[in-house]
Amino acid sequence: MKFSFIRVVLVFVGIFAIYSCGSRKEIVYFQNIDSTASYDGSKNYEAKLQPDDLLSIIVSADSPEVTTPFNLPDFEGNDAANRGFKTYLIDSEGFIDFPILRKQKLGGLTRTEAHAKLVAAISEYINNPTINLRIVNYKVSVLGEVARPNSYTISGERITVLEALSMAGDLTIYGKRENVLVIREIEGKKTFARLDLTKSDILNSPFYYLGQNDVVFVEQNKTRINSSKIGPDVGVILSAVSILITLGVLLTR
Numbered sequence: 643m644k645f646s647f648i649r650v651v652l653v654f655v656g657i658f659a660i661y662s663c664g665s666r667k668e669i670v671y672f673q674n675i676d677s678t679a680s681y682d683g684s685k686n687y688e689a690k691l692q693p694d695d696l697l698s699i700i701v702s703a704d705s706p707e708v709t710t711p712f713n714l715p716d717f718e719g720n721d722a723a724n725r726g727f728k729t730y731l732i733d734s735e736g737f738i739d740f741p742i743l744r745k746q747k748l749g750g751l752t753r754t755e756a757h758a759k760l761v762a763a764i765s766e767y768i769n770n771p772t773i774n775l776r777i778v779n780y781k782v783s784v785l786g787e788v789a790r791p792n793s794y795t796i797s798g799e800r801i802t803v804l805e806a807l808s809m810a811g812d813l814t815i816y817g818k819r820e821n822v823l824v825i826r827e828i829e830g831k832k833t834f835a836r837l838d839l840t841k842s843d844i845l846n847s848p849f850y851y852l853g854q855n856d857v858v859f860v861e862q863n864k865t866r867i868n869s870s871k872i873g874p875d876v877g878v879i880l881s882a883v884s885i886l887i888t889l890g891v892l893l894t895r
Contacts, residue, residue: 671819672842687851688752689777689799692827695732695854696779697748699740701764702772709771712741712764729778742767750829753777753799782852784810786860787817801852803837803844807860813839818861824849825857 691697701712714728730738736749743763748756757775764771782801783793789811803824813819819839826833826849835849844850852858 671839673840687800688754689780689851689853690750690752691732691736691748691756691777692854693732693734693736693749693830694779695749695777697730697732697738698727698774698776698778699730699760700727700774701768702774703768703770708768712768714741777854780854782806782854782856782858784858784860786858787814787862788812788860789814802850803852803858804839806852806858810858813860816863816865818863821861823859823861824852825859826853827855 701709703709716726716728730740732738732749736747737745738748740746740760743760746760746763748759751759753775757773760773760775761771764773777799780796780799781793782796784806785791788807791810794806794809803822807813807822820841822837822839824835824837826835835847837844837847837849
């Protein structure tokens with residue numbers, strides 16, 4: 643009887659160990675970073691403007707009165723004293739309808755390129771204009787096996803996949819770190835890349851910096867998938883059963 647109980651205990655302990663063990667290669671980020679000499683930090687990422695981007699465009703000059711036709715107020719505000727300036731939505735063909743200049747195609751341009759184009763056009767009406775242009779609805783979505791899946795509004799126009807995952811509370815222990823999917827729309831076509839967070843070469847990936855409306859999806863690992871079939875508390879149950887069997891062995895001595 644005693645031998646039989648001990649054998650059962652060993653079986654359950656072995657099952658629990660197999661179920662709960664994890665490999666360092668599946669968990670730790672940037673495992674080979676020390677073996678890589680350096681990374682190309684000279685690339686200056688800048689997102690391209692695309693349809694459905696909402697732009698804030700404010701024109702300034704030495705004589706403020708000459709900029710009035712270009713800076714239309716936002717009439718949607720209830721308090722006139724707190725109203726801001728009108729924003730401009732890039733349509734499906736990449737155009738905005740801007741005062742005086744009318745149709746201007748900014749879709750497909752970087753913010754720097756769009757800025758230069760507007761400065762050149764407005765310079766025909768104003769000497770040495772200054773333009774403040776920014777995207778006001780810049781957002782990315784993080785889904786899957788993270789702590790806080792959601793869509794996140796970005797105050798700037800530059801965010802890395804690591805920063806986005808950090809905003810979402812990082813991957814859970816069940817997230818598949820070697821197969822993080824990034825979905826992006828380029829010129830109306832969906833494209834994607836799979837990033838391995840355990841390898842440092844993602845720092846040079848064109849998907850390391852996220853664009854407007856990018857979607858990041860973290861796949862569930864095998865442990866999460868298996869636990870969904872037999873219950874998420876299976877590890878706790880196996881542990882409890884092994885403890886009970888151990889107690890049974892001690893009591894039957």
